[in-house]
Amino acid sequence: TQSTWGWIVKMVRLVLSLKSLVYLCLSLCLCLHGVGASEETGIQQDHYQALVLSDVHYDPFYHSGYSCSSLCRSRLVNWSSRQSVGCGPLSISQSEEQLAFGQLGCDSGDDLVRSLFAQLKKQFAEDSKNDIKYVAFVGDFAAHGFTDLIKQEFMHLYHDPAATNTFSDILHTELPEHHIENPQELLLGTAKRFFKAFAAAVPENVPIFYTLGNDDLPLDAKLPDSPGATIEEAESPWLTSLSKVIQPLIERNGVVTDFSQFRYGGFYSASLREKELLLFLNTIVFARRKIYPRHPELPYIEELSECPHNLPFGCDHDRAERQMDWLDAKLYAAERSGQRVTLFGHIPPGMYSSGSQLWHSVWVKRYLEIVKRYSSIINQQVYGHLHLSDLRVFELPSKVLLPPLYVAPGIAPIFGNNPAYRKMEIDGHGLVTDYEDYFIDVFGHNVLPKSQRLGSPPSWTPLYRFKTFFNSEFSSLNGTAVRQAIQSLHPCNSSTHRREKWYQYSTTGSAEKAKELKQREANLYCLSIHAEHELFLQCAQQVSAMCNTSAHWALHQLELEDRWWSIDPALTVFAYAACAVLFIFIALFLMGSTGLQKISRYLYLLSITIVRGPKRLSESE
Numbered sequence: 001t002q003s004t005w006g007w008i009v010k011m012v013r014l015v016l017s018l019k020s021l022v023y024l025c026l027s028l029c030l031c032l033h034g035v036g037a038s039e040e041t042g043i044q045q046d047h048y049q050a051l052v053l054s055d056v057h058y059d060p061f062y063h064s065g066y067s068c069s070s071l072c073r074s075r076l077v078n079w080s081s082r083q084s085v086g087c088g089p090l091s092i093s094q095s096e097e098q099l100a101f102g103q104l105g106c107d108s109g110d111d112l113v114r115s116l117f118a119q120l121k122k123q124f125a126e127d128s129k130n131d132i133k134y135v136a137f138v139g140d141f142a143a144h145g146f147t148d149l150i151k152q153e154f155m156h157l158y159h160d161p162a163a164t165n166t167f168s169d170i171l172h173t174e175l176p177e178h179h180i181e182n183p184q185e186l187l188l189g190t191a192k193r194f195f196k197a198f199a200a201a202v203p204e205n206v207p208i209f210y211t212l213g214n215d216d217l218p219l220d221a222k223l224p225d226s227p228g229a230t231i232e233e234a235e236s237p238w239l240t241s242l243s244k245v246i247q248p249l250i251e252r253n254g255v256v257t258d259f260s261q262f263r264y265g266g267f268y269s270a271s272l273r274e275k276e277l278l279l280f281l282n283t284i285v286f287a288r289r290k291i292y293p294r295h296p297e298l299p300y301i302e303e304l305s306e307c308p309h310n311l312p313f314g315c316d317h318d319r320a321e322r323q324m325d326w327l328d329a330k331l332y333a334a335e336r337s338g339q340r341v342t343l344f345g346h347i348p349p350g351m352y353s354s355g356s357q358l359w360h361s362v363w364v365k366r367y368l369e370i371v372k373r374y375s376s377i378i379n380q381q382v383y384g385h386l387h388l389s390d391l392r393v394f395e396l397p398s399k400v401l402l403p404p405l406y407v408a409p410g411i412a413p414i415f416g417n418n419p420a421y422r423k424m425e426i427d428g429h430g431l432v433t434d435y436e437d438y439f440i441d442v443f444g445h446n447v448l449p450k451s452q453r454l455g456s457p458p459s460w461t462p463l464y465r466f467k468t469f470f471n472s473e474f475s476s477l478n479g480t481a482v483r484q485a486i487q488s489l490h491p492c493n494s495s496t497h498r499r500e501k502w503y504q505y506s507t508t509g510s511a512e513k514a515k516e517l518k519q520r521e522a523n524l525y526c527l528s529i530h531a532e533h534e535l536f537l538q539c540a541q542q543v544s545a546m547c548n549t550s551a552h553w554a555l556h557q558l559e560l561e562d563r564w565w566s567i568d569p570a571l572t573v574f575a576y577a578a579c580a581v582l583f584i585f586i587a588l589f590l591m592g593s594t595g596l597q598k599i600s601r602y603l604y605l606l607s608i609t610i611v612r613g614p615k616r617l618s619e620s621e
Contacts, residue, residue, distance in 0.1 A: 054384025062109030139213025
């Protein structure tokens, strides 16, 4: 009997040892493969997609037979400053071929816009699982110089019966039996027509978000210079009119918005889901120059102190200050309520590829301070304006990486870019996990023989995917993942072929525009990591000197894996320590004691907690 009980005790100890070994092995697997476990535990079902469009610049006056020296507009004579947007030898005059889908130096005509909206309908028709939850249009529905040129240089059109008929035809029934008295009415009618067609291309249960673009303002949109006035007293008549057009599209499917500030300053918030907040900024008020209206007589504003009195937008210090305060307050409230945030805007902070600043330096510093303060809840930033597909992860002097900033490609081919838009894939926490750009090869189509071009309109096709091009294995595109992609394009250390391929993707398939970017490689790299002008200049000088002298550029290799970077740093250290302890316990597992079993089980639960987060444990666990 005694030997029998001894045998039973040994068997029990063996079973306990095996159970401990199972827990230890599971713990080790979770530590080494935590990302895979998290993707299979329910987060996947919350994944969704979103479409991002920018810079359509719809021009109802576009005529395919006119050259860019007249903005490709019928009835309009040459504009002396068209050279500033690249009107050159690639344009085709009226005596040559007809280019219905656009050309260099010109905005989007009816054919291109119809093609875009048809593609959106197709995209949603192929979305059998209803994964696309919203469309974000980050500004510039109106053509460049649309109303200021007509107002200042072509006022005779308003008194020309033929021109009046043209306007009425363009606006259709948007302004019935109404004589066009000023550019604001013309632009409002164009906005109604454009967004009406936009809404028809998107299912009724999918919201269409919008940020104000620098060309979406009429010349006479006077925004009161009224510091200290109430919001109601300071409302802009133009923004009030525009809000009636876009607010119903934004609030589709029961989206909850705080739209009270839009009529005052063009910014607002929207709650997509309980824990996901979208903030839409009016970045025109932060711009370094008065971008609109574009006219040779307007000064180039270097510093805020040079702003003329009562200059609407561009130097609107009061609206800029109030918006920064609003942004800070919204992010503070989101942090307290456990929300994750995505920021949207039109003009991004930082630099053009030429090296000139986009925002006034005072607003860049304030914005970076706010984003740094709330970087733990900001998933990403999404902007447009540059007509390029671009990536930016700003690094502060303290070596802190801010959340990634994505620049969406533009539709209008005016700057030599092919029309393109973006489809983003987003996880259950609101983080972008991957994106894909779709484009239409307008410039390739334009050089085809006329018989081929007329018989076969260009079609929208995928251009590139982020993870495929950059060979990224990160589960989500946080600052580390995108910064690693930027580092792989360093002009000193990456292959020429790889960079040239990226420049072609960045210009959405335009070989000519890609050659232009290649001449500014140092600038392109440095503007991707620095938003402040002084730091950008230092970086550009260093990179240029090192690359030109074939000096070795010691790139900092980011070795931390995404699954540990995305959680709290204290937990990261503890997680590695826990994994080290596991190896020690593996050597001792044959002891099979109850204490060892409990300890190994707790380590297993700790591993799950680290990988999934403490709120994702099941009741049994």
